Amino acid sequence: MGADGHIRGRTAPDEQDAEESLRRCARDVVDVAEGIREVSTRTRTALFAPALTASARRRPRTGLAARWALLRALTNRDGLGGAAITEPKGMGRVLGAAGEVLGRESLAALVAVTSLRLRIAAVLFDRPEYARDPGMRRLTTAVTADRDLEAVRALRALFRDQGAQRALSGLVPLTAELRAVRALLDEDPENDETGWALTAGAGRSAGPVHGGSAARPAGTDQGGGAAEAVDLSGQERQTIATEGSLLGFLRNIEVVSAGGRILVQNVRGPDGVVRYVVQAPGTTPGRPRNDSPQDFVGPWRSLFPAESPHTSSILLALADHGIPRGADLALIGHGEGGIALMNLAQDEEFCRAYRVTHVIAVGSPVHNRRPADPRTWVAAITNQHDLVPVLAGRDARSAFDPHPNRYEADYAGPTREFPLCHMLREYTEHLRTVIPEVRKDVDEALAPYRGPVVRTQAYRLKDRARPPEGYPFLTVPTTPLPTTTGPVDVPVRYYDSSAAHLCFAVDAAAARGLLPDVTWMVPSRLGRRALAVLSLYEHRCSTIGPYAEIALSVLVDDLWRPRPYDIAADLLRRVDLRRTGRYVLSLAVSSEEARVVSRQIWGQPAVRMAAEADLMSRHLGLTAPGLGLAVKGRLGRGLRCPEADWTLYGRRGESTVRTLVRTHGRLRLHTGTGVRLRLGTAAAEPMAGQLRRLGIDTALPHFVLSCPQFVFHRSAGAVLPR
Incomplete structure (x- = not known):
């Protein structure tokens, strides 16, 4: 542990000196x-100053020459760079945007990227296995060279070759630096402030590196928050700690992590x-939910405003608990959960009450x-392999430490795979076996809370006045x-899916030969041809999990009374009254x-396969x-169709x-x-053989039905006596 109360990863002295030298250079x-950026700001202010504008009108010869000199200093490649003009509106906005489009990055941004490259070199010096990995090397090179398409391809290859867990684990040490480089070098000037905040290690003041604010994803999380007292089960009550200690409180958090609950204990x-x-667990996995603020959107909102639904719900729980004004609280x-509680600690009104x-x-x-x-x-307390702490816009091992007087334990745990390294049980085990000195230090600081627990109450946090997910359709x-x-x-139920149906006119006899060997199932004819459909699905969220799907089907007539062209009339009926349908020849999921x-x-007849869909x-x-x-x-513009x-x-x-969709x-x-x-x-086989027999392998679809985003539900299959 250093003199400033920080625990760092263990490295050899010479290696540690070399790594620290790189980080000092990055700071310098x-x-x-920052100095160049200040010069750019002053030059930009002078260029658009009303006094200089008036002077140019009164004395065009000297006034215009002065403005031209300032403009060249701002936009010339040998000066401050083409993207140095960032006026929010007017001609300055036009000139700045033109500089971005022409690829003339500002000199300040390029120097800042040099600092980020030094930080990346420090990380790679400490972890040479990342430098040797060709996928990581390709991604780092593409990002720092501002080649967006190559960076996307490298990232996709990284996930495809190594899998999501290994790829995320390898990206953790470089996430903050790569995002900062991307923000500084892209063509969107709205990303500049985010890039500078990430580079300088300042607090987050902007949204993600897309030029947006936190309000965009937070718009799906409009609940005001609510809390209700709930009882613990008998087994949970036996597990809850009865004495105050760090490991005891962390085990309590793991107990109440299910069901969107927090725990408040009175300790003598x-x-x-x-x-x-107050003990608060982290994010509930899955899609944004309507019954709990502890979903994916919850931590996003908690990163920015203190009035997030999660924080508001905790406030309501504390009010219900009856904590007296001026009482001592440990969060x-x-x-x-740590973000939401830190939001409370940042609230001056809350700190005046407690x-x-x-x-x-x-x-x-x-x-x-x-x-x-x-x-x-x-x-x-952070594991260096954990991706979640990087969300603050600063890696715990970065060159900047804005709070040197605080206690930070940043260690290299044995668990490297994400999300396993983020799980609380892993942190608890590491505090017990890997970093016991941290547990000892924190327990020493918590000495006033090292006593018997006299009351325990759990609270379920909720989003207020939110309809159920998928309401009303699902x-x-x-x-x-x-x-x-x-x-x-x-x-x-499918809450978030995309689909594309490729429709082919095929030989009716070939289609009939692929159907079951029964006389009463015949393909629907359109003239002399039948219709085959190759359906592609990307199910991002469903009640049976995310998956991709490829289905080959043929339109068939009524199983009992087939009629010519009955499919055209059937489309006018409700789906539960239709007699025609699509027979699924083969399916891969x-x-x-x-x-x-x-x-x-x-x-x-489903088989399992690996697929990647967009x-x-x-x-x-x-x-x-x-x-x-x-x-x-690539699809053309297309015509809007009724829901099918x-x-x-x-x-x-x-x-x-028979299944209704x-x-x-x-x-x-x-x-x-x-x-x-x-x-x-x-x-x-069998899909490949069926495609070839239908002649689809060499044909173009006659038309395509696409739905980039939709919801649907599939009923249970009804067994017919046929």
């Missing part, structure tokens, strides 16, 4: 960049005074935050059905649960290496299974001229 270079200290400990949180003595954040991005009461003791009654992987609620549900509930824009892209299948192309519900048929034994989204009709399907010579 960023000071130079060694001096007989009752003090209060202990993990992940998002005396916040301690804030202990484990795996939380709180390094750049100052409590309102300077007497508050703040401890930040709020339907459900029934659990058994499968070999466990019960599944049907209808299966990317998750085991989806495969089991497709086979056992919907009667569809169907949200006009540029369609889907690759399934295991199937030897790839679809790429549909009926799917499958087979289970000797019976036909109800959709809600913006469907568009496109010509198929810009879309290409490629089938490898070693493509997997």
